[in-house]
Amino acid sequence: MAYVLRTHQLTKVFDEKDIVTNVSMNIKQGEIYGFLGPNGAGKTTIMKMITNLVKPTSGEIELFGQKLTPTSYNVLGRMGTIIEYPIFYDKLTARENLELHCEYMGYYNKKAIDDALELVKLQNITNKSVKDFSLGMKQRLGIARAITTKPELLILDEPINGLDPIGIKDIRELFKLLSKEYGITMLVSSHILGEIELVADTIGVINHGVLLEEVSMEQIREKNTDYIEFNTNDCNKATYVLSQQLGIENIRVIDQRYIRIYDNSIPMKQITKTLIMNDIDVDSIHQKNSSLEEYFMNLLGGGVVNA
Amino acid sequence: MLKLIQLEMKKYRFAGIIRAAFIANLCMFVLIAAINISSIGAEIPELATFEDILVIIDTLVRATFIIFAGVLLSKLIIDEFKSQSITVLFMYPINRKKLIIAKLLIVITFTFMAIILSVLFLTCAIFLLDQFIDAVPGTLTLEMVIKHGTSFVTGGLAASFMSLIPLYFGLRKQSTVSTLVASIIIVLLVCSNNGGFSLNEIIIVPIILACIGALVAYLAIRNIEHVDLISKSGS
Numbered sequence: 001m002a003y004v005l006r007t008h009q010l011t012k013v014f015d016e017k018d019i020v021t022n023v024s025m026n027i028k029q030g031e032i033y034g035f036l037g038p039n040g041a042g043k044t045t046i047m048k049m050i051t052n053l054v055k056p057t058s059g060e061i062e063l064f065g066q067k068l069t070p071t072s073y074n075v076l077g078r079m080g081t082i083i084e085y086p087i088f089y090d091k092l093t094a095r096e097n098l099e100l101h102c103e104y105m106g107y108y109n110k111k112a113i114d115d116a117l118e119l120v121k122l123q124n125i126t127n128k129s130v131k132d133f134s135l136g137m138k139q140r141l142g143i144a145r146a147i148t149t150k151p152e153l154l155i156l157d158e159p160i161n162g163l164d165p166i167g168i169k170d171i172r173e174l175f176k177l178l179s180k181e182y183g184i185t186m187l188v189s190s191h192i193l194g195e196i197e198l199v200a201d202t203i204g205v206i207n208h209g210v211l212l213e214e215v216s217m218e219q220i221r222e223k224n225t226d227y228i229e230f231n232t233n234d235c236n237k238a239t240y241v242l243s244q245q246l247g248i249e250n251i252r253v254i255d256q257r258y259i260r261i262y263d264n265s266i267p268m269k270q271i272t273k274t275l276i277m278n279d280i281d282v283d284s285i286h287q288k289n290s291s292l293e294e295y296f297m298n299l300l301g302g303g304v305v306n307a
Numbered sequence: 308m309l310k311l312i313q314l315e316m317k318k319y320r321f322a323g324i325i326r327a328a329f330i331a332n333l334c335m336f337v338l339i340a341a342i343n344i345s346s347i348g349a350e351i352p353e354l355a356t357f358e359d360i361l362v363i364i365d366t367l368v369r370a371t372f373i374i375f376a377g378v379l380l381s382k383l384i385i386d387e388f389k390s391q392s393i394t395v396l397f398m399y400p401i402n403r404k405k406l407i408i409a410k411l412l413i414v415i416t417f418t419f420m421a422i423i424l425s426v427l428f429l430t431c432a433i434f435l436l437d438q439f440i441d442a443v444p445g446t447l448t449l450e451m452v453i454k455h456g457t458s459f460v461t462g463g464l465a466a467s468f469m470s471l472i473p474l475y476f477g478l479r480k481q482s483t484v485s486t487l488v489a490s491i492i493i494v495l496l497v498c499s500n501n502g503g504f505s506l507n508e509i510i511i512v513p514i515i516l517a518c519i520g521a522l523v524a525y526l527a528i529r530n531i532e533h534v535d536l537i538s539k540s541g542s
Contacts, residue, residue: 014537051398054535070532077400087392089318103314104399 002029003062004153004185005050010059012045012209019045020209022059027187027202032179034200035189036296042209043189044084047157050187051081064152077105080151082159086142090131094122094141097130098148107149116144119174135162143171147178154178154186160195168195175199193293207300220295228261228268230285232275235259241278246271311401311409319382328375328421335367335425336432343433343443356445360433361455366505368425369466370498376418376470377490381483383410384474384527389481394536403531411524415467422463462507468517469493475523 005027012020020042027033035043048054050061052068061068063075088097098113117123120140125133133141139162146154160168176199178184190196196203203220205212232238235253242248242261250262261271268287275282342363384407387393397403430447437443472493477486497507497516506512 014535048394048536053394053397054537055533071402073400073402075400076398079398081398083394083398084391087390087395089392090390091320092318100314100318101395103310104396104401106400 006062008060011057013057023211031201032186034196034203036196037206041206079153080146081155082142083157086138088130093127095126101145105149112148116148120144156188231283238280357447364429366498370494372418372421373470373494374490377473377487379414380474381486385477407528419467465513465517468520471520471524
């Protein structure tokens with residue numbers, strides 16, 4: 001598998017504070033890499049290092065198989081980016097901004113601008129100055145700018161900030177389209193788990209500048225199977241009954257009140273029936289999907305995520 | 308490089324800046340004409356010959372365009388750092404040094420051209436005015452033109468370079484205010500005229516200032532590939 005972007009032990013120290021510590025991430029060709037972490041975890045700093053805006057204190061970045069140096073300018077032409085928040089030349093119109101972008105990128109397909117604006121649904125207001133744009137519109141324009149030149153790698157920092165729910169959905173579909181139709185590799189950061197979960201192929205979780213885990217969504221889904229949870233006051237008896245009569249071994253007792261059954265083969269109604277037949281009170285019972293959220297909350301040490 | 312300069316000029320709507328330079332010229336013309344007309348009849352020793360008028364024109368024009376250069380520096384460079392749009396610019400596959408050099412070249416060239424053209428324009432305009440109302444004592448001779456012509460050109464060149472000094476102060480604080488204040492201080496230094504004496508006449512002063520300006524430009528470019536562009540809000 002070819003890697004578009006790899007970092008090796010990437011570290012950045014600002015004013016003797018470690019902002020990013022030994023991050024080694026690997027982004028495969030064509031995938032959407034979700035970069036997840038609370039605010040201030042170091043996501044933006046890593047993205048800035050990838051785009052050469054910030055130089056690493058130590059460690060290496062490899063882009064398209066080449067080592068990134070302070071003077072590697074050519075690779076920058078193969079990337080489309082939004083870092084931190086979309087920045088434009090405010091006094092110019094949306095179209096002028098994109099034209100300028102194409103000129104600087106050395107990309108001379110005028111139709112590309114219209115295509116990009118259409119993809120983010122911003123056709124009608126292109127002759128307005130950017131300073132009159134709302135954050136959501138700027139975000140769309142930023143994405144349009146990033147994709148105009150058909151880059152091989154898209155780096156988008158919090159691209160759904162300031163978008164309304166419909167906008168978020170549009171952008172999500174756009175990401176999937178770009179990934180599938182154009183084969184663009186994407187690095188998308190967010191602190192909103194639900195969004196990342198829906199688009200990413202691989203997720204990198206970062207907190208306090210440390211990459212805690214890099215895992216494919218497939219693996220996560222496998223790890224986190226559904227379970228049935230019920231509430232009873234006699235856990236010991238319940239577990240005994242379940243294992244004896246239904247042959248369920250994969251049981252976990254939580255807080256001496258909740259029992260979780262990680263066995264999809266037995267339907268819920270059968271479990272209820274058995275429990276009642278054995279005179280075990282069941283206060284509540286439901287089927288649950290162990291959500292990603294739980295998984296990541298555990299990873300991040302619980303509660304620290306400010307979504 | 309030409310392409311980069313062109314793009315910069317497009318980005319900042321350069322037509323507006325040139326228009327502003329024209330307006331500044333008209334203001335200077337009105338001012339000098341007013342000085343001349345009001346001096347009719349009165350015997351002012353500072354305004355005895357046409358040569359004195361040339362000195363006034365020269366001083367006024369340099370003062371105006373050194374401050375103008377400060378404004379340009381703020382617009383083209385300082386603001387770009389302040390608004391973080393420099394991060395967009397620096398993510399293009401273009402040598403950062405070239406990007407900054409293009410901006411500096413615009414400032415220097417514009418300042419120099421503006422100074423020379425304005426001096427020419429004002430001299431001609433005052434000369435024409437003089438034909439009608441004879442406000443200026445004495446006449447403009449070819450000798451004077453040649454004598455002052457060379458000093459205008461060298462003075463203009465020096466002024467264009469020294470107008471870069473404010474960049475140093477502006478970049479340190481990413482502040483347009485400090486840039487403009489520095490410009491004004493430079494104007495006060497080299498363009499003030501005390502009873503016919505000006506620091507600019509000690510030839511070494513403008514030369515040193517011009518060298519400092521060039522040094523500032525060099526410093527701004529030298530390390531640009533290695534600086535971290537961080538916003539003030541932190542990581």
